[in-house]
Amino acid sequence: MSTHPRSRWRQALVLGSALSLAIAIAACGGDDDATSTGGGGGGSSDGFVIAIADEPSTLDPQAQEDGNERAVNDNVYEALLVRDSETNELEPRLATELPTQVEPTVWEFTLREGVEFTNGEPFDAEAAAYSINRIVDPDYESAQLDYYGPLQSAEAVDATTLRVTTSEPDLVLPARFARLKMVPPEASQEDSFTEEPIGTGPYTVTAWDRGQQVTLEANPDYWGEAPPESEVTIKFISEAGTRVAGLRTGEIDLATLLPPEQAADAPQVLTKEGVEFPVYRLKNYDGTLVSKEIRQALNYAVDKDAIAEDLFSGYATVADCQPSQEGTTGYNPDLEPYAYDPDKARELLEEAGYDGEPLSLLGATGRWLKDAEMHEVVIGYLEEVGVSVTPDIRPFSSYIDEFTRTVGDAQPDIGFVSASNELFDASKMDSYYASDGALSSYVNDDADALIAEAAAAESPEDREAAYQELFALGCEDPPFIFTVNLQDIYGASEGLDWTPRSDGSLYIPEMSLGS
DSSP states (O other): OOOOHHHHHHHHHHHHHHHHHHHHHHHHTTTTHHHHSTTSOOHHHHSEEEEESSOOSOSOTTTOOOHHHHHHHTTTOOBSEEEOTTTOOEEESSBSSOOEEEETTEEEEEBOSSOBOTTSOBOSHHHHHHHHHHHHOTTTOOTTGGGGTTEEEEEEEETTEEEEEESSOOTTHHHHTTTOBOOOTTGGGSGGGGTSOOOSSSEEEEEEETTTEEEEEEOTTOSSOOOSOSEEEEEEOOOHHHHHHHHHHTSOSEEOOOOGGGGGGSSEEEEEEOSEEEEEEEOOSSSGGGOHHHHHHHHHHSOHHHIIIIISTTOEEEOOSSSOOTTSBTOOTTOOOOOOOHHHHHHHHHHTTOOOOOEEEEEEESSSTTHHHHHHHHHHHHHHTTOOEEEEEEEHHHHHHHHTOOTTSSOOSEEEEEEEOTTOBGGGGHHHHSTTOTTOOOOOHHHHHHHHHHHHOSSHHHHHHHHHHHHHHHHHSOSEEEOEEEEEEEEEOTTEEOOOOTTOOOOGGGOEEOO
8 A cells, every 4th residue: 555645755854854954965065064153142232134045146136146145235336216015016126116117119218316335425316327237238147137037238327317227118127116226336346345235225335254254234325214223233144043032032123034944933933925936847849748637647746735734834825826916017816726636647547548757857955945855745745646856955056957857958857946936926927937038948929928928918917817817828838837825934042023025035124122
């Protein structure tokens, strides 16, 4: 008699944890001690203390796609627009209002007057144009370029009027400018800029102690309202248990990336529906998974409710057949999750003539929350309905080169990724749904046509409809095994007053400690 999947996957949790730990130790080479203790002492000696899981790769806000960098730089640099922390709607920040589309490919911003970078350089339309042209310059090689789509160039019309040009009409442009940080034209050309950030924001960096922490102080010349906390330390603490322990002893006020099973140990748990969608990409243009019925069967085979409740302790919701969520442009409210129906999965496999040929599965470990455990669980469910899986589970450093192979280039049958959408717009998923997408293993002429229709749409309503149809198509002819939408989990001290943001930003001026 075979073991029921729920029993098998509980065993897999233990195996997955052991695997993750073993790979992490091997990958780190025993160097983890440098970042696991956090350097001790919060409270009066360190002011307000935040613990993040790893160190920024740079403090240049335009260079890398690095959440650790953003934890610091979201408080040092500013964008032209910002998302409201409660409604998630776009609002002006360094601009005075939302941009105006003056031509199909031309937008204009009106900028705030009297703002300076902390080194005294003026923030004006010349500085804004420089910042935009810098990040889209191919020679600069920004890792953030995917976020800026057809953004082509910018120029100053006068001191407070900025004109932005795109290569094609782009209704998403305002959302892009809630992310693009403004940098000082002179200081950003210095080698020291990667370590000594100079922004217009509410905080300045006073020290970066490598391997330990970054220290921030309130910007005394900030153009806006002074933040509640004047001194902030952002510590790098890789071990989740150490972050939780620091919360309990009062050395830490806020900790990110709490594992679900440890959240209850924190004095206060804060959560927010996140923008991460763990999925298993399915290669549909070659091999066994050309069959739509087999790809559907893989979706029926996986118990997503059990993953949400057991693996993620309820800090996740089942994805409703699309890598999107309510409030995101293009979200289709009529779609429902694939039910857990192993009998239906077996029936479809038989109808498709599946005879047990192995499917290769590429996965990363140590990169995303509970990724190793997820692989063990999903593989167990697939094997339970008779699917043979050949897993290739790697540390992220070697996984990424394999995962980013493009269509036709020796891609695995199944590839895990946690797709994120900080733009809150369906176009962020083009790279997975388009035949020529940078991260795609999916070829469907109808999907390509809908993506082109969305790009050419002249109204937000037409664009929304095209993406809703795309996601409906992808539900019926799946490019993924859909799983869950993860919540962001934070641990906090009892006195911390903060509501986590939908965009995942650690914007410190919105936080305050009670008396």
